[in-house]
Amino acid sequence: MIAQYIPYAMAAVLILALCIDIRTARMPNWLTLLPVVLFIVQIATSGDPSAYGWQLAQGAIVFVLGIGLFAVGGMGAGAVKLLAGTALLIPTSNGWIAVVGFLGAVFVLFPIIIWTRKAIGSEDSKWAILARQILPMSLPIAAAGLLGMFYA
Incomplete structure (x- = not known):
């Protein structure tokens, strides 16, 4: 019964992460830990915990790829943790x-952000973006997570 509400809790986590990231350009550790906690709750409350083995593998693969991006400076550590937790x-x-949602956000929404920054951005703005x-990076992560969890 509880397991069916986990995607909604995760959607709230993703939206909160996006708001914090846009404002501060930081991703708190407590926030990146919440997807793992939600995954554990989902496994504990489901009828068949062994059904989540592939999702665990998926999260591990995404984490390894994310660490590679972190190593070359393509993504911050908080974003890597949030992305891997979302993949779970x-x-x-x-x-x-x-994956399509993530790439779509990167190639469609990032140019919009860059254009907006050029049009109205200033160094004294209270918004880090x-x-x-x-x-x-929370923007494409949120797009990927929301599409992946709620696409019918």
């Missing part, structure tokens, strides 16, 4: 939809 909660059958040359 996406059904394996929707994995490709999540407008004050500094950063791209919030």
